[in-house]
Amino acid sequence: xxxxxxxxxxxxxxxxxxxxxxxxxxxxxxxxxxxxxxxxxxxxxxxxxxxxxxxxxxxxxxxxxxxxxxxxxxxxxxxxxxxxxxxxxxxxxxxxxxxxxxxxxxxxxxxxxxxxxxxxxxxxxxxxxxx
Numbered sequence: 001x002x003x004x005x006x007x008x009x010x011x012x013x014x015x016x017x018x019x020x021x022x023x024x025x026x027x028x029x030x031x032x033x034x035x036x037x038x039x040x041x042x043x044x045x046x047x048x049x050x051x052x053x054x055x056x057x058x059x060x061x062x063x064x065x066x067x068x069x070x071x072x073x074x075x076x077x078x079x080x081x082x083x084x085x086x087x088x089x090x091x092x093x094x095x096x097x098x099x100x101x102x103x104x105x106x107x108x109x110x111x112x113x114x115x116x117x118x119x120x121x122x123x124x125x126x127x128x129x130x131x
Contacts, residue, residue, distance in 0.1 A: 001055040010051040016044035038106035039113070042068050046114055057118045061111050068107040075099045 027033045076099035085091035
């Protein structure tokens with residue numbers, strides 16, 4: 001594991017961030033915003049970490065998943081309210097304010113997607129993108 005900047009992962013991070021902002025700003029549906037947004041956010045976090053850290057895929061993916069579970073657990077315990085930040089829009093967006101099992105499932109599927117891409121990428125040596 002070493003610090004090393006990756007333009008590929010940084011570009012993916014920016015693209016995914018733009019997609020997430022667009023979803024949050026313009027989509028108010030019952031599927032894409034709650035499920036696809038959560039699916040993509042763990043991929044965004046993974047790409048962000050890999051933008052600066054050259055490390056094996058599985059440990060990074062599992063660390064991102066653990067972090068996501070931690071944030072969801074903090075939502076379960078209503079940590080925003082306990083910290084007195086319930087009126088802070090940023091705290092409510094970043095930490096969130098309610099726990100759902102569907103978020104846990106979306107995070108798990110997002111990390112599963114990363115691991116699946118890694119598995120197929122590993123067996124296809126001609127692929128230009130290395131997960």
